[in-house]
Amino acid sequence: MSKFFNGLEKYIYWTSIPKMGINDIVDILIVSVMIYLIVKWIKTTRAWVLLKGIIILLCIAFAAYILQLHTVSWILSNTMSVGITAILIVFQPELRNALEQLGRKNWVTDIFSTESRQEEQEYTARTLQEISRAAIEMGKVKTGALIVLERTVALGEYERTGIPIDAKVSSQLLINIFEHNTPLHDGAVIIRNNRVVSATCYLPLSDSVEIDKEMGTRHRAAVGISEVSDSLTVIVSEETGGISIARDGKIIRHLDPQGLRDELSVLREEKGQNKKFKLWKGRNRNEKKN
Numbered sequence: 001m002s003k004f005f006n007g008l009e010k011y012i013y014w015t016s017i018p019k020m021g022i023n024d025i026v027d028i029l030i031v032s033v034m035i036y037l038i039v040k041w042i043k044t045t046r047a048w049v050l051l052k053g054i055i056i057l058l059c060i061a062f063a064a065y066i067l068q069l070h071t072v073s074w075i076l077s078n079t080m081s082v083g084i085t086a087i088l089i090v091f092q093p094e095l096r097n098a099l100e101q102l103g104r105k106n107w108v109t110d111i112f113s114t115e116s117r118q119e120e121q122e123y124t125a126r127t128l129q130e131i132s133r134a135a136i137e138m139g140k141v142k143t144g145a146l147i148v149l150e151r152t153v154a155l156g157e158y159e160r161t162g163i164p165i166d167a168k169v170s171s172q173l174l175i176n177i178f179e180h181n182t183p184l185h186d187g188a189v190i191i192r193n194n195r196v197v198s199a200t201c202y203l204p205l206s207d208s209v210e211i212d213k214e215m216g217t218r219h220r221a222a223v224g225i226s227e228v229s230d231s232l233t234v235i236v237s238e239e240t241g242g243i244s245i246a247r248d249g250k251i252i253r254h255l256d257p258q259g260l261r262d263e264l265s266v267l268r269e270e271k272g273q274n275k276k277f278k279l280w281k282g283r284n285r286n287e288k289k290n
């Protein structure tokens, strides 16, 4: 009987919640807020895609450990230690940016804000109308253009390669920026929160072999930015006047005015089933066209 009570006592000891003081609660709260802010920050950078890759790698490593796959475990553990150094080098601009933001941030509104960045980035019908009007007009006279619409992934590092503008989006402004032989016509325009934030931006070029050889660097740059972010880019070809859209590493070409408006309307729709359906519908139609 005493053995039973001893066992029970031990069990209760191990399962009981340890005494918590006020400092423990503060400790837990600080760590929770830190984790929340880190995840929130990662979601707005290219690092989000990388984080998903790391989680998959960790799952594989765990499975290899459970199944006693020694070689796979050895390879993974060695690459991971090198990988951490590589991450620090590759994401140096993001890390620097995060530290800079740390000093500028309004922590109180950021923590208690219920609005997500996705909602902030919603484009008004007017903005999308102005963008499509500008693209159609530029297409008619074969003026080359590259217009990037930022979504949840911040494009700060590309914005900084250009000239700051900060002006309300209008078709006249966009047409003026891309006018031949003007100082701002080269490179890309970045749009955020219904404002043109920067012009002459340099975008990363895609090295995808799937891109049609007849497409030059303007189209490659549009695909490139769509590979590293969830942005949507409107491209007007200087050679043909054709309008295309790049998103998710793919390019949708030969858009007519209605097709362009449909593609852009994706940015206005609500999250969920409705959006997915429209996106799929639009894609299918344009894929058939191509």
Ligand SMILES: Nc1ncnc2c1ncn2[C@@H]1O[C@H](COP(=O)(O)OP(=O)(O)OP(=O)(O)O)[C@@H](O)[C@H]1O
Pocket (backbone or CB within 6 Å): 144, 145, 146, 185, 186, 187, 188, 201, 202, 203, 204, 205, 214, 215, 216, 217, 218, 219, 220, 221, 236, 237, 238, 239, 240
């Ligand atoms: N990395 C880049 N980032 C931003 N803009 C770029 C980049 N590379 C090229 N461009 C823009 O594209 C222009 C060159 O376009 P190019 O003729 O090579 O491409 P294209 O895809 O064939 O386009 P188009 O059909 O308009 O000729 C440059 O003058 C510049 O404005």
